[in-house]
Amino acid sequence: MLSPSDERELAEAVSGATGPLAVRGGGTRRVGHPVDGDDLTVAGLSGVTFYEPGALTLVARAGTPLAQVETMLAAEGQMLAFEPMDHRKLLGTSGEPTIGGTVAANASGPRRVRAGACRDFLLGVRFVDGRGRVIKNGGRVMKNVTGYDLVRLMAGSRGTLGVLSEVCLKVLPRPESTAVLLLAGLDVEVAVRAMSASLNSPYEVSGAAHVPVGLDGDPVTMIRLEGFEASVAYRVERLRDRLAEFGPAGIERRTEGPESATAGWAWIRDVEAHGGTGEDVWRFSIPPRDAPALVESLGDARVVLDWGGGLVWAAVEQGRDARRSLSCGHATIIRADDETRNRLGVFQPEAEPLASFAEGLRRKFDPEGILNPGLMG
Amino acid sequence: MDMPAPSIDVLNRKSRIVERLKNALSAEHVKSDPVETRAYECDALTAYACQPLCVVLPGSTGEVAEALRICSEERVPVVPRGSGTSLAGGALPTSDCVVLGVSRMSRILEVDYASRCIRVEAGRTNLSVTGAVQEDGFFYAPDPSSQLACAIAGNIAMNAGGAHCLKYGVTTNNLLGLTMVTMDGSVVEIGGAHMDASGYDWLGLVCGSEGQLGVVTEATLRILPRPEGARPMLIGFASPEVAGACVSDIIRAGVLPVAIEYMDRKVIEVVESFSQAGYPDCEALLIVEVEGSPAEIDDQLGVIGNIARRHDPIELREARDADEAARIWLGRKSAFGAMGKLNDYICLDGTIPVSELPGVLKRIGALSRQYGLDVGNVFHAGDGNMHPLILFNANSSGELETCEALGAEILKLCVEAGGCLTGEHGVGIEKRDLMHVQFDPVDLEAQMNVKDVLDPAWLLNPAKVFPLSETASRRAAA
Numbered sequence: 001m002l003s004p005s006d007e008r009e010l011a012e013a014v015s016g017a018t019g020p021l022a023v024r025g026g027g028t029r030r031v032g033h034p035v036d037g038d039d040l041t042v043a044g045l046s047g048v049t050f051y052e053p054g055a056l057t058l059v060a061r062a063g064t065p066l067a068q069v070e071t072m073l074a075a076e077g078q079m080l081a082f083e084p085m086d087h088r089k090l091l092g093t094s095g096e097p098t099i100g101g102t103v104a105a106n107a108s109g110p111r112r113v114r115a116g117a118c119r120d121f122l123l124g125v126r127f128v129d130g131r132g133r134v135i136k137n138g139g140r141v142m143k144n145v146t147g148y149d150l151v152r153l154m155a156g157s158r159g160t161l162g163v164l165s166e167v168c169l170k171v172l173p174r175p176e177s178t179a180v181l182l183l184a185g186l187d188v189e190v191a192v193r194a195m196s197a198s199l200n201s202p203y204e205v206s207g208a209a210h211v212p213v214g215l216d217g218d219p220v221t222m223i224r225l226e227g228f229e230a231s232v233a234y235r236v237e238r239l240r241d242r243l244a245e246f247g248p249a250g251i252e253r254r255t256e257g258p259e260s261a262t263a264g265w266a267w268i269r270d271v272e273a274h275g276g277t278g279e280d281v282w283r284f285s286i287p288p289r290d291a292p293a294l295v296e297s298l299g300d301a302r303v304v305l306d307w308g309g310g311l312v313w314a315a316v317e318q319g320r321d322a323r324r325s326l327s328c329g330h331a332t333i334i335r336a337d338d339e340t341r342n343r344l345g346v347f348q349p350e351a352e353p354l355a356s357f358a359e360g361l362r363r364k365f366d367p368e369g370i371l372n373p374g375l376m377g
Numbered sequence: 378m379d380m381p382a383p384s385i386d387v388l389n390r391k392s393r394i395v396e397r398l399k400n401a402l403s404a405e406h407v408k409s410d411p412v413e414t415r416a417y418e419c420d421a422l423t424a425y426a427c428q429p430l431c432v433v434l435p436g437s438t439g440e441v442a443e444a445l446r447i448c449s450e451e452r453v454p455v456v457p458r459g460s461g462t463s464l465a466g467g468a469l470p471t472s473d474c475v476v477l478g479v480s481r482m483s484r485i486l487e488v489d490y491a492s493r494c495i496r497v498e499a500g501r502t503n504l505s506v507t508g509a510v511q512e513d514g515f516f517y518a519p520d521p522s523s524q525l526a527c528a529i530a531g532n533i534a535m536n537a538g539g540a541h542c543l544k545y546g547v548t549t550n551n552l553l554g555l556t557m558v559t560m561d562g563s564v565v566e567i568g569g570a571h572m573d574a575s576g577y578d579w580l581g582l583v584c585g586s587e588g589q590l591g592v593v594t595e596a597t598l599r600i601l602p603r604p605e606g607a608r609p610m611l612i613g614f615a616s617p618e619v620a621g622a623c624v625s626d627i628i629r630a631g632v633l634p635v636a637i638e639y640m641d642r643k644v645i646e647v648v649e650s651f652s653q654a655g656y657p658d659c660e661a662l663l664i665v666e667v668e669g670s671p672a673e674i675d676d677q678l679g680v681i682g683n684i685a686r687r688h689d690p691i692e693l694r695e696a697r698d699a700d701e702a703a704r705i706w707l708g709r710k711s712a713f714g715a716m717g718k719l720n721d722y723i724c725l726d727g728t729i730p731v732s733e734l735p736g737v738l739k740r741i742g743a744l745s746r747q748y749g750l751d752v753g754n755v756f757h758a759g760d761g762n763m764h765p766l767i768l769f770n771a772n773s774s775g776e777l778e779t780c781e782a783l784g785a786e787i788l789k790l791c792v793e794a795g796g797c798l799t800g801e802h803g804v805g806i807e808k809r810d811l812m813h814v815q816f817d818p819v820d821l822e823a824q825m826n827v828k829d830v831l832d833p834a835w836l837l838n839p840a841k842v843f844p845l846s847e848t849a850s851r852r853a854a855a
Contacts, residue, residue, distance in 0.1 A: 057730065
C-alpha cells in the first residue's frame with residue numbers, strides 16, 4: 001500500500017507507479033467497478049491548512065477526516081451545507097471518511113435540494129494527475145471564472161483523472177433552529193406532490209424526503225425548515241397551512257443538540273433503511289416529477305425518496321436490472337456483488353460523444369491508465 | 378491587445394465559405410456585407426473591434442450543427458455570440474472568423490414546476506427567463522447587470538453571476554442541463570431536469586469555458602420560488618476599510634443577506650449627481666438586502682443594524698417601503714451608466730477573500746494615485762467580487778494603455794491577496810495575458826488539454842482565455 005504523507009510524495013508515488021493504482025481516501029465509499037491495482041491512500045495527507053470563518057472558507061488536505069472538518073466547523077457555528085452522506089452503514093464499510101473522498105464522490109445529502117451539492121461548495125482543488133503533474137484550479141474565493149472549471153470536473157470524478165491533494169470549500173452558518181413537518185400515510189404520488197408544494201413555497205425548505213415504510217411501518221413524509229428561531233417558527237406554521245390538503249402535519253422542533261429532528265435526516269441521508277440487508281441498492285437521480293412512475297415501475301422494491309423525489313434509493317432483489325425502470329436521469333448501482341456490477345454496469349452508460357470525450361480526458365490526464373482504471377466503466 | 382494574424386488562406390476562400398453557409402442556412406441569415414456585419418465587430422469591451430469574415434444566425438440546433446460542420450471542414454475559426462454584452466471581449470471577432478450568433482433562438486421550450494426547472498433556447502435573454510415564470514411566483518436567480526440584454530448562452534459561456542448570487546449562486550449552480558454542438562457538428566446532450574451528473578461533471582466543465590468547447594443551444598435552468606419580500610438597508614461609513622470590516626462581520630454573524638453591495642465616495646458622488654438617489658455624504662456605503670416575510674426581514678435587518686452600529690456608521694437607513702427600497706437601489710443600478718457619463722472607463726472583475734477587502738481597497742487607492750487615473754469602486758462585497766472602474770479619456774493619447782497597465786496591477790494585487798483575475802466576467806481577451814499571474818504553466822496546460830479533447834482543431838473562439846504564446850502551436854496545427 002502506498003501512503004504518501006504530502007503532495008510531493010503523492011506526485012512521486014504516481015510518477016513512480018509501474019501499474020494501476022486503486023486510489024482512495026478512507027475507503028468507505030466503495031462505489032464503482034472493482035479496481036485491480038496497488039492501493040494508494042491519501043489518508044496521510046491530513047489536516048486543515050486554512051479556516052477563516054469570516055470568509056466562509058476552509059482549506060483541507062484531501063486525507064483529512066470528514067469528522068475532523070465537521071467538528072472544527074461546528075465549534076465556529078458553521079457547517080458543510082451539502083450534508084455529505086456517510087456510506088458506511090449502507091455499504092458495511094469501516095474506516096474514516098475523508099474530505100477528499102467526499103469531494104471525489106460528490107457526496108451530497110438532503111440539503112442538496114436547496115443549498116446545492118458538494119460540487120457547488122467546492123471552490124478550489126489541488127491534484128496530481130496520472131502523469132504526476134501537480135495541478136491547481138479554482139482558489140478560495142466565492143466567485144471565480146478564471147479559466148476552465150476543473151474544480152467541478154474533479155468533483156465526482158472518483159480519482160480517475162487525478163488524485164486530490166487539497167480542497168477548498170465554502171462553508172455556511174449552522175442554522176440556529178430546525179423544524180420538521182411530518183405528514184403521515186401519503187402514497188408516493190401524493191407525497192411527491194406535497195414535497196413539490198413545499199419546495200415551491202417561499203419558505204425555503206431545506207429538505208424534502210418520503211419513506212413509504214417508515215420506522216413505525218407507515219408512510220412518512222418529512223419537510224425540513226432551518227434558520228433563525230423566530231423565522232423557523234413563522235415559516236413552519238405558514239407551510240403547515242399551505243399543506244392542509246395533505247392532512248394534519250406533526251411538527252418536530254430542534255433548537256440545540258442532535259435530537260429527533262436531526263436524527264431523522266441522518267437516517268435519510270445515510271439511507272439507513274437499506275443498511276445491512278441482502279438486497280442490491282440502486283441510486284436514481286431523476287426529475288422529481290418522474291418519481292411516482294419510477295417507484296411504480298420498480299414494483300416491490302423498498303424505496304427512500306429524497307430531494308423532493310429527485311433522488312430515489314431502491315433496494316431490489318439481487319441481480320435484477322433496476323435501470324430498466326428509468327425513463328429520464330441516471331441510475332447507479334451502489335451495492336451489489338461483482339457479477340451484477342459487471343453485468344449491468346455500475347454507472348449509467350454515457351451516450352456519444354460524451355463517452356468518447358470521457359475517454360479523451362482520461363487519455364490526457366492519465367495516459368497510462370493507472371488511476372482507478374475501469375472504476376467508472 | 379494582440380490578436381492572431383488572420384489566415385490569408387481563409388480570407389481568400391471567403392466567397393466559397395459564405396456560399397456554403399448560405400446554401401445550408403437561409404441566405405438572409407448569413408451576413409457578409411460589411412454594412413451588416415459591423416454590428417458584430419465588437420462586444421461590450423468596445424475598445425477593441427474587428428469585422429468578421431461573416432456572421433451566421435442559425436434558427437435551430439440543427440442549423441448550428443450544419444454551420445459548425447461547414448466551418449470545421451473549411452478550417453474557419455468560429456466565434457460564438459450570445460447578445461454581445463461581454464465585458465471581456467469574449468465575442469470579439471477576428472477578420473478570418475465566422476461569428477455564430479444564437480440570438481434568433483429564444484423560445485421557451487418547457488416549464489416544469491413539479492421539477493422546478495425551465496428549458497429555453499440559449500439565445501433567450503436572462504431577464505426574460507424570469508419573465509416567463511414570474512406570474513407563477515418563480516424566478517431565475519443569476520442576475521448579471523446586463524440581464525435585460527444578455528443571453529443565457531453567454532451567461533453559460535462566462536458562468537455569469539450578479540448581485541444576488543451571494544445567496545443563490547452563479548450560473549453553474551443554477552444550470553441543470555444543456556444541449557451543445559461541438560466544432561465538428563456533433564450534438565451533445567448533458568444533464569436534464571435531474572439534479573446531478575452520472576459520469577464526469579460536463580455541465581460544470583462547459584459552464585465558464587467561454588465558448589471554446591461548444592456552442593450551447595438549449596439550457597435547462599433551475600427556477601426558484603420568489604421570496605415573500607425583500608428589503609434593503611443602506612449604511613454609510615467614514616472609510617472604505619471600516620465598510621470592508623463590516624461586510625466580514627455580517628458574513629460571520631450567520632445572517633445570509635441576498636446581496637451586499639459596496640460603493641465608494643467617487644461612485645457615490647457621480648451617481649448622486651446623475652440619479653439623485655439621496656445617498657449620504659460618506660467615504661463608502663453598503664447596500665444590504667435581505668429576504669423573507671416582513672417580520673423576518675425586520676429581524677435580519679435588526680441583526681445587521683446592530684453589527685453596523687459597532688462600526689460607527691455615518692448613516693443607517695432601513696427602507697420602510699417599496700419606494701424607499703427602490704431609491705436605495707436606484708443609485709447602485711445606475712452606477713455603471715453614471716460613470717460612463719463622466720468618462721470612458723474599464724471595469725475590472727477581480728475577486729478576493731472578503732476578509733481582504735479593507736487592505737486591497739487601500740492599495741487600489743495608492744495605485745490609482747501612482748498612475749494618475751481615478752478609480753471608482755462599486756461591487757458585490759458579500760462575495761468579494763470587486764469591480765474597480767478605472768476612468769480614462771480614450772481620446773487622450775496613451776491613456777488607454779496607462780489604464781490597462783493600472784488594471785493589470787490591480788488584478789495582480791487581487792491574486793496576491795488570495796483571489797483571482799475574474800469573478801464573473803470571464804477572461805476573454807482582456808485578462809488572457811495575465812493568466813500567468815494566477816496559474817503555473819502546468820495549470821494552463823491542464824485546462825488546454827480539455828479543449829484538445831472537445832475541439833482538437835482549436836477552431837472555437839481560439840484566441841481567447843489563454844495567452845496567445847501558450848496556444849500558438851495548437852492554433853497553428855489547425
